[in-house]
Amino acid sequence: MTLENQLINKTFYETFMEADEKNPVRVLGEAFLAGHKDETVDLSAIRFAQGEVYFHNKDYEAAIFKWENTHNDLEPWAKKNIADCYYELGQLSTAEEIYKSIDTESSVLQSEAILQLFSLYIDQGRLEKADQVIKKAVSFNPDYPNVTDIARAFFEKHKDWKSAIELAVNEAIRTESHHWFDILKTYAEQGLTKTFAPHYFSKCLVVLYEVDKARFEQMVLALWNSYRTESSYFSWLREFNHLFLNLDANREQSWKELSALYQETYFELIDGKYLMRELAEIIPNLLTNWIKIADRSYALFASAAVLAWSEKFPSSMSTEVINDAENLIFHSRNETDGLEYSLTLFDSIVKWAEAQHVEPGHRFKWIIRELLDFQTHHLFVAGSSGNGKSAFINSVLGENILTAPTSSVIVFKGHDETEIRKISDTVLTAVSSFHEFQELVERRQNKAFDNAIFEFSLPSPILQENRLALIDTPGFNGRNRIESEALKYLHFADSLLFVLDANDPFTEKEQEILMQIREYAPNLPIHFLINKIDEIYDEHEASRIVDDTRSRVRAFLPQAHVFAYSSQLRSRKQQNDLAEFLKNLNRQITEDDRIEKMLIFIRKLISHLLDKRAEMENSLAESIKWNEEMATKLSGAINQLTDLEKEKARIITRTFRKVMEEISSDLMENIPKILRDSSDMIKEDSDFRKIHLELNDEMNRRVHAYVNDKVLPKFYRSLQEWILTANDELNYCQSFLDEISEGFNAMYGEERLKLNCDFKVLDDWRRDADRMTSGVQIDKVNIFLRRTPYQILLKGAGRLLGAFPQNNAILYNKYKQFVENEDYFDVTKSIISKLLMQFELFEKSLERDISIFFRNPFAVLNQLVEETQKEIKEKEEELEKMRANPETYRDPLTLFEVKLRQYEWIMISAKGVLQV
Known part of the structure; x- marks a missing residue:
């Protein structure tokens, strides 16, 4: 065991112990005593060893005392051990300070x-703090035993995946360890790496490629799939394919899973x-790799x-890669289900x-569905105008169906029941009758070719027994050449039957047409x-x-069959x-043909x-323009209606x-007369003491009788005539609005406007x-x-003199003279004012009533203007969006075209493939 261990x-x-010694306390005590007597002995080593013994026996105070008195090369270790004692005693802050204060050159101690x-x-x-310290430990000495494993366990326990991944990447690069x-x-498989920018793993992948290519492939798959649903996916594709482009990978190695992923x-x-624009810098490198x-x-x-891809974007791929692809495609195994891929596309x-x-x-849906019927042979019947093509088809079908030149493509199919359908780009319509x-x-009725196909199913033994469908198109003439829309259905046919006229068969014009057909559909059999x-x-x-015609035909088309026929026989x-x-x-119809x-x-x-x-785009622009014109016309109609309302209000009020003025004039003329006649x-x-009261009552009675008996009946008749006139005026307005409605509805092509006025106004009137x-x-x-001076004088005279009969003659003459000569202007005005007050109020309401009469047309027109303006705005926004981002529509179609071309290349390879 090394000293460091x-x-x-x-x-x-243990360095002080003999092999058979069992008591370190006694051995170290004796050594310390002997050393103390020998002043030349370094006691620090003995004290350090004694501290260890005390530590193992949990006598931490004694251990600290011994280590504090260690002053030789073991002092840094003694300091670390003292910190360990405080750690064990639970004095963590003291232990922390001591650990931090250790100054040593020993990497192990650090x-x-x-x-x-x-x-x-x-x-x-x-x-x-623990995170900082463990990262410092790894950075300082990553080879120190277990330090990276301790760090990884810590990061994983606390789900610090960023630190865990950084540790794994750094250690993988440093150690090149599997x-x-x-x-x-x-x-990566757990999706934990996707938060990192893809370039972070580039160096690691390069190292792994050199270490273990099989592991490299698995690592790439894991990272690739982790980025797949992330915003950084394209960044990954760019980064990895640039990296892989510079590696020496080739087909001699096994890259099956990565090939599948590509x-x-x-x-x-x-x-x-x-x-x-998103794919331009990604696809070329991806395909190259x-x-x-x-x-x-x-x-x-x-x-x-x-x-x-190189055909669609010629400058995007290198010549070397294109040559490799051209060579490879004819030496590859073709197990492709072309039908499934075509239908999927x-x-x-x-x-x-x-x-x-x-x-x-x-x-297009109908055509694809028909092409999936491998049991039915599609025979395209063609020929120049006048060659009897329609008569031939009628004779085959056994019915006189084609009675005039047509401008449409008609497909005749055998069926138990007769059914006719028109199939166009926009609608699929059942045709209800032969007529x-x-x-x-008929060409005369249908001048503009609308791409429609007529599917005519009928009981026909020759079609049903031979599983045959006849395709009839407009006949060729000098102006109807291969560019005709009808001839685009040549690719729908399995073979073509060209009808010749026995009176002048196989003319130069027909040969020219056939050459164009061969150019347009080179693989189509022609008979x-x-x-x-x-x-x-x-x-x-x-x-x-x-015989002559067959000979000339065979010189032109060696495989062609020729049949002589009479439509009349x-x-x-x-x-x-x-x-x-x-x-x-x-x-035989082959799947590849279809x-x-x-x-x-x-x-x-x-x-x-x-x-x-x-x-x-054109439709939107035209719709915007049309709606703008309609909005202008609708605004014009509103202005017309406003003028009409004002005019009718003015006429009806006037x-x-x-009527009011006529009645008022009659009253002004007749009331003074009635009052004078009251004399x-x-x-x-x-x-004469009461005559003034009697006169006042009588005058009021006579005026009231006149008004009720003569004025009001006349007024009633005049108002009825006025209402009739108003009715005519308002009916004219309704007729005018009906004409406006019809005009607008004709422009809209639907019953969009209904400008009904409110004739209840007349009932109210x-x-x-x-x-x-x-x-x-x-x-x-x-x-x-009234208290006029003359009336006061008369009334006073009547009261004073009326008691004496001899004065009656004087009073009589005075009263008579006064009544008959008074002008009564003020009185008449007062009576007229009271009488006509309600009629004046009625007159003031006329303008409001006429406004009510026109309220609905105004509401309908204003609502339609608002809807039109809203539609204009929506379509302008849609058009602006289309014009601002045309690629959102064009680019997917371009990519579909690339995919289509890829399938076409696969079909080409199937014809000339060299099996290996």
Whole structure:
């Protein structure tokens, strides 16, 4: 045992013991006594040993006394032991001060003191201090026995994963020990490493690659998966692939799990969830690393991915990597389920489009579904206009279905029942009748080709027995060339039957069309039907034409079959021969053929969706413009309605005021006359002491009778006429608003506006007119009791002189003269004011009533303006978003196109693969 181990374990005293000695106290006591007598002996060593014995026997005070008197080279150790005594005695603060004060060059003693401090801090619950001290111990002397294990246990116990991971990384790099790499991998598998920036592990991975490549692969897998759902995932992909690019990994080593992870990651990245700017600096290195390690199970996908990506982004991949991929793809094992991958890709694109609120198209879904029917042979029937193509199809079907040139693609299928459907990009519609079908497909009726396919299912023995579907398209003419939308369905067909006219078969124009077809669909088998053979005057001539045509066709297309036919001839032999001819055309449908066709239509779908984006932008811009125009027109309608309301309020109020003025004029004219005519009640024998009272009562009575008997009936009639006039005016307003509604509804294409006015206003006016003119009670007016000077004089004279009959003649003349000559202006004005007060109040309410009449149209128009403005704002925001971030739509489609090209490369390799 070394001296340092003795000092650590406090067994230094054993150096004084003989082999057969059992009592260290006695041995050390005798040694101390002998040394004390010999003044040349260093007693410090004996005291140090005695302290150890006292310590082991828990006599800590004696041990401290002995160690305090140790002054040789053992003094630093004695100091540490004194601290241990105070530690055991529970005097932790004293122990801490002594541990900290130890000054020594011994790394062992320093490490021991630090570890004791670490234990002391744990006992005190001072975990932060304990953390600092254990990290200091590791940093100072990581090779000191158990120090790193103690540190790891402490970090793990207190879930200080950051410190634990840093310890594992540093020790793995320092020691290159499998033990520490395995610990770090365990942390990664538990997801504890994901809080670190990926570059933190780069050096560690480089070291591990040199130490153990198998462990390197497992470590990479653990770290890769830990970052997968984190925001730092792309940072990891960049960092690791840059690192791995510079390592000498190759396919001679086994990287099966990492190859699988590369494939999984690549497909995940190009699944349409990320933008190109995020992938541009990641994918090239990822593919370069993948292909350099891909084993036979993954080499095909890796090489196809490289070639597809490099075609789309030519400058992103090195020539060396592309050449490697081109060589590898034809030497790789092809166990790919191309059908499953194609359908998965198609479904991914459809789901993505639907999530973008873009209709991927019923047409494409229908086509893919039809291509999955490997039992049905799709025969594309083509030919120049006038060659009798429609007549041939009608004769095959046994019905006169095609009666006029069509502008649509029609697919005839055998079925037990007749069903017709129109399949377009936007809708899938059942066609209810044959007449409707003919109207839809006639070229004259359907001038604009809308990409629609008509699926015509019907009972047809020749189609059902041969599992055949006929595809009919518009006939070719000088202007209808290969670019025609109809011809894009060539890729849907398994073979093509080109109808020739026996009168002039296989013309240069037809040969030119066929060359374009071959260029467009090079692998499509083409065969010929010579129609109208019955129009040839001579059987020998007909035979010659058939042989000559077959010879010229075979020179052009050696594998083509030629069949002579008459659409007018209904013989059983011809039908049997035709069935046999069609049966021979019905070659074996292979899965690879249909997969190729699916991939073609998937590419068309991607192109369709790219076009849809432009359509959506244009549609939004047009919608915004249209809504702005509608908002302007609606605002104009509101202004018109405002002017109309003011005009009608002015007209109706003015006509009512005219009625009021006429009545007022009559009253001003007739009331003074009535009052003057009241003089007839003055007699010479009248009691002139009371005559003024009687006159006042009579005048009020006569005015009241006049008003009720003549004025109010006339007023009633005038008001009824006024209401009729107002009704005409308001009906005109309603008619005007109905015209506005019809105009706007025509523009909207739906019943959006209904501007109904409130005609209850007229009912209210009728009720008020009846109420106001049904009779009035006018308060008695002081007509003859007013305190004018002349009236006072007359009334005074009557009271004084009326008692004497001889004065009656004088009073009679005076009263008579006064009544007949008075102007009564003030009295009349007072009566009119009282009488017309309620009518004036009614007049003041007219403007409010007319406003109520127009309230609903205003509310409807204002609400529609508000909705239109809101729609404009929403569409402007949507359009701005689309234009500001076009890549959010374009980039996923670009990635789908890359994935499509990858499948196409796999299909290419399947045709020319060199099995190894």
